[in-house]
Amino acid sequence: MNELKGACIIGQSGGPTSAINASTYGxxxxxxxxxxxxxxxxxxxGIKGVLDDNLIDMSMEDSDELEFMKYxxxxxxxxxxxxxxxxxADDTDYKRILEIFKKYDVRYFFYNGxxxxxxxxxxxxxxxxxxxxxxxxxxIPKTIDNDLYGTxxxxxxxxxxxxxxxxxxxxxxxxxxxxxxxxxxxxxMGRNAGWLTAASALACxxxxxxxxxxxxxxxxxLQAVMTKVEAIYKKNxxxxxxxxxxxxxxxxxxxxxxxxxxxxxxxGFGHAQLGGLASYLAxxxxxxxxxxxRGIELxxxxxxxxxxxxxxxxxxxxxxxxxxxxxxxxxxxxKMVGFERSYENGxxxxxxxxxxxxxxxxxxxxxxxxxxxxxxDGLNEKYIExxxxxxxxxxxxxxxxxxxxxxxxxKVKAVKL
Amino acid sequence: MNELKGACIIGQSGGPTSAINASTYGxxxxxxxxxxxxxxxxxxxGIKGVLDDNLIDMSMEDSDELEFMKYxxxxxxxxxxxxxxxxxADDTDYKRILEIFKKYDVRYFFYNGxxxxxxxxxxxxxxxxxxxxxxxxxxIPKTIDNDLYGTxxxxxxxxxxxxxxxxxxxxxxxxxxxxxxxxxxxxxMGRNAGWLTAASALACxxxxxxxxxxxxxxxxxLQAVMTKVEAIYKKNxxxxxxxxxxxxxxxxxxxxxxxxxxxxxxxGFGHAQLGGLASYLAxxxxxxxxxxxRGIELxxxxxxxxxxxxxxxxxxxxxxxxxxxxxxxxxxxxKMVGFERSYENGxxxxxxxxxxxxxxxxxxxxxxxxxxxxxxDGLNEKYIExxxxxxxxxxxxxxxxxxxxxxxxxKVKAVKL
Numbered sequence: 001m002n003e004l005k006g007a008c009i010i011g012q013s014g015g016p017t018s019a020i021n022a023s024t025y026g027x028x029x030x031x032x033x034x035x036x037x038x039x040x041x042x043x044x045x046g047i048k049g050v051l052d053d054n055l056i057d058m059s060m061e062d063s064d065e066l067e068f069m070k071y072x073x074x075x076x077x078x079x080x081x082x083x084x085x086x087x088x089a090d091d092t093d094y095k096r097i098l099e100i101f102k103k104y105d106v107r108y109f110f111y112n113g114x115x116x117x118x119x120x121x122x123x124x125x126x127x128x129x130x131x132x133x134x135x136x137x138x139x140i141p142k143t144i145d146n147d148l149y150g151t152x153x154x155x156x157x158x159x160x161x162x163x164x165x166x167x168x169x170x171x172x173x174x175x176x177x178x179x180x181x182x183x184x185x186x187x188x189m190g191r192n193a194g195w196l197t198a199a200s201a202l203a204c205x206x207x208x209x210x211x212x213x214x215x216x217x218x219x220x221x222l223q224a225v226m227t228k229v230e231a232i233y234k235k236n237x238x239x240x241x242x243x244x245x246x247x248x249x250x251x252x253x254x255x256x257x258x259x260x261x262x263x264x265x266x267x268g269f270g271h272a273q274l275g276g277l278a279s280y281l282a283x284x285x286x287x288x289x290x291x292x293x294r295g296i297e298l299x300x301x302x303x304x305x306x307x308x309x310x311x312x313x314x315x316x317x318x319x320x321x322x323x324x325x326x327x328x329x330x331x332x333x334x335k336m337v338g339f340e341r342s343y344e345n346g347x348x349x350x351x352x353x354x355x356x357x358x359x360x361x362x363x364x365x366x367x368x369x370x371x372x373x374x375x376x377d378g379l380n381e382k383y384i385e386x387x388x389x390x391x392x393x394x395x396x397x398x399x400x401x402x403x404x405x406x407x408x409x410x411k412v413k414a415v416k417l
Numbered sequence: 418m419n420e421l422k423g424a425c426i427i428g429q430s431g432g433p434t435s436a437i438n439a440s441t442y443g444x445x446x447x448x449x450x451x452x453x454x455x456x457x458x459x460x461x462x463g464i465k466g467v468l469d470d471n472l473i474d475m476s477m478e479d480s481d482e483l484e485f486m487k488y489x490x491x492x493x494x495x496x497x498x499x500x501x502x503x504x505x506a507d508d509t510d511y512k513r514i515l516e517i518f519k520k521y522d523v524r525y526f527f528y529n530g531x532x533x534x535x536x537x538x539x540x541x542x543x544x545x546x547x548x549x550x551x552x553x554x555x556x557i558p559k560t561i562d563n564d565l566y567g568t569x570x571x572x573x574x575x576x577x578x579x580x581x582x583x584x585x586x587x588x589x590x591x592x593x594x595x596x597x598x599x600x601x602x603x604x605x606m607g608r609n610a611g612w613l614t615a616a617s618a619l620a621c622x623x624x625x626x627x628x629x630x631x632x633x634x635x636x637x638x639l640q641a642v643m644t645k646v647e648a649i650y651k652k653n654x655x656x657x658x659x660x661x662x663x664x665x666x667x668x669x670x671x672x673x674x675x676x677x678x679x680x681x682x683x684x685g686f687g688h689a690q691l692g693g694l695a696s697y698l699a700x701x702x703x704x705x706x707x708x709x710x711r712g713i714e715l716x717x718x719x720x721x722x723x724x725x726x727x728x729x730x731x732x733x734x735x736x737x738x739x740x741x742x743x744x745x746x747x748x749x750x751x752k753m754v755g756f757e758r759s760y761e762n763g764x765x766x767x768x769x770x771x772x773x774x775x776x777x778x779x780x781x782x783x784x785x786x787x788x789x790x791x792x793x794d795g796l797n798e799k800y801i802e803x804x805x806x807x808x809x810x811x812x813x814x815x816x817x818x819x820x821x822x823x824x825x826x827x828k829v830k831a832v833k834l
Contacts, residue, residue, distance in 0.1 A: 016591055045595070048596065073591065074591045074594045078594060078595070078596060079595055162819060162820075166820060169820060169821055169823065170491075170718070170723055171718070171721065173490055173491035173721060174490065174491045177496045178462070178495070178496055178497060178498065179461075179495060179497065202820060203820070206818075206820055279693075279696070294716075296717060296718070297713075297714065300591050301587070301588070303591065304588065304590060305584070307724075388818060391819040392818070393819065401623075401805060402579060402809040402810065403579075403586060403619060404583060406590060406625065
């Protein structure tokens with residue numbers, strides 16, 4: 001191991017979660033205490049903060065206050081959805097990043113995000129190597145979508161899963177309060193992978209979950225689904241359906257596009273913006289059955305409900321950020337920190353494992369096909385066994401006057417020494 | 418006090434809350450231990466359970482299991498939205514109720530619900546008195562709407578308020594994660610009274626709440642609101658607006674009707690069914706500003722999110738059910754149990770107080786006019802002082818495998834002795 005002394009930059013990217021700040025705090029706290037790291041800078045709004053020279057000095061924050069980051073949802077440093085161009089096509093951004101790295105003597109870069117962010121890490125790493133600038137670049141995963149390659153699960157997923165399973169249990173009780181008929185459609189996030197929607201199966205495991213669960217991994221046949229809904233409704237007078245926002249028919253068309261003339265709005269990464277599926281399906285089912293139907297969209301709440309976070313997730317997320325800094329200080333670069341699961345005496349254990357950024361970037365991990373039930377409208381015990389250890393532990397989120405106490409950063413601008 | 422020996426029936430009515438089962442459990446537990454009460458029956462689906470002779474024997478439930486009722490959302494005995502006709506117009510239902518009371522020797526009737534339920538209590542009480550059937554009838558309040566006459570606050574309100582304030586704080590952080598513009602509209606329940614929407618002001622009190630809060634107590638002028646939204650958005654790049662589902666313009670027209678051709682659907686009590694306001698306003702604001710706008714409807718979650726209940730609310734709700742039984746056994750009838758607030762050495766204390774059913778029935782309590790700020794788009798310190806003590810205390814909801822453990826009743830059918 002060769003020692004590399006210099007400053008570090010930590011940034012956050014992509015959609016926020018209830019646990020990304022725990023990871024970032026894990027990295028910040030560890031970096032502040034590491035002898036090789038001379039200064040710890042936070043990039044405001046991810047890589048855009050680097051490009052815009054918009055850095056804050058993390059050593060200026062009160063250390064007790066900083067600890068509140070661990071339980072604060074969203075991205076305390078701000079996020080972005082900025083995709084770097086290929087350096088072969090246009091290396092302007094990379095030159096600028098190198099300039100900033102040189103300005104602040106940055107030798108460590110930690111980027112906390114999803115697969116697009118791992119792609120960003122990978123490209124920067126390659127560029128720095130090519131230009132002979134010594135630095136160590138590590139990706140710290142986060143995504144409620146749980147779709148990153150390699151790692152057993154992603155920081156942030158379990159907290160969203162716990163919230164979704166809890167809310168579905170509560171909806172289960174609420175939706176059967178009257179002796180009159182009622183059909184409920186719950187729309188859950190997830191473009192291409194159904195991990196979040198699958199979490200509603202944890203409520204089924206408790207006997208208080210949806211009747212039908214539809215993920216994007218399986219083709220969605222509206223007519224076949226209607227037949228099932230009608231049969232369940234006829235038998236029980238109630239039916240709860242959990243659907244991923246990204247369910248598609250066999251021709252690859254989003255169900256949410258059936259009713260809505262989506263204006264083809266795209267987000268920064270070129271993904272189609274989805275939404276309104278619950279209300280479309282609710283209207284459709286109502287028109288077919290005449291039943292009372294309610295559409296519920298869990299919306300932003302599923303990714304920011306820190307009050308219902310999994311303490312296991314918070315602790316693991318923190319450890320991912322911590323490990324990234326420790327590995328980098330030990331000479332590792334160009335990797336994503338991830339998780340590997342093992343069982344000791346039947347007890348779940350989460351170990352840190354490193355993954356190649358190249359492998360992670362832009363690869364999506366879907367739910368294994370044999371984790372679905374035979375009728376592809378639910379998850380089987382393989383998913384339950386996978387997910388249950390992740391949602392254990394109630395959050396230690398500090399409260400003040402009956403409400404959460406979230407972090408308040410001073411955000412003192414970094415100055416070149 | 419004259420002793421009255423006989424059975425009791427306990428029923429639940431109206432929309433469920435996170436705390437109604439705590440009240441019902443308070444009544445059941447107290448009744449099971451009271452010497453004057455020979456049998457404790459639960460009416461399935463409220464007064465319909467009485468009319469249909471659909472009663473369960475609460476003594477057949479395991480007492481440890483029954484305790485889970487305290488933390489279970491929704492209505493464990495089932496609810497209804499059945500409005501009794503005036504006995505002068507049609508006394509069929511009342512005669513049937515008397516028949517059932519006689520069949521099971523029922524001398525106590527406890528009804529847990531909102532103002533419509535207090536009306537039901539009142540009518541039954543008058544009919545029994547007129548027909549010389551001695552029995553004691555007590556109303557136990559519940560409503561997230563907090564709109565019952567007399568009582569300082571209603572069981573169930575504080576838990577919904579705590580969830581709303583917490584969620585709004587979390588949305589506040591999520592909605593400002595990117596450095597791009599964003600306007601968020603959050604739709605909160607409340608037909609005629611803005612108590613639930615007002616709870617979002619608790620998030621403002623923490624410095625992490627919506628910019629604008631609109632309740633049905635004030636006329637909603639869409640053009641004037643747009644001017645404010647545009648100014649805030651121009652200044653901050655973000656704007657969060659909390660609206661009651663029931664906001665109306667100066668002509669009394671619901672804003673939710675502006676865009677939607679509501680099919681004039683009415684619920685069992687003749688109220689118009691509202692909804693879709695958030696998406697209407699989001700579309701409207703988007704069309705006027707060109708900004709990215711997200712509409713969020715808290716939907717059912719706000720009334721069933723037991724995982725975020727106020728322990729103060731749970732304890733007070735339990736005590737309301739308990740007091741109803743104790744007062745009735747002591748000879749009181751024809752009253753609603755409610756709360757009166759006092760302060761001892763500056764510390765909030767909640768005392769039980771009795772109210773006339775006649776006064777409570779069908780009266781709605783709105784937010785006092787001087788609790789709003791001057792611009793009628795927020796609440797002032799009077800509301801904060803009122804609401805803050807109510808949301809204190811984290812729920813002791815038992816967890817099993819990382820998820821809530823809700824009650825599982827056997828529901829053993831009552832038999833005539």
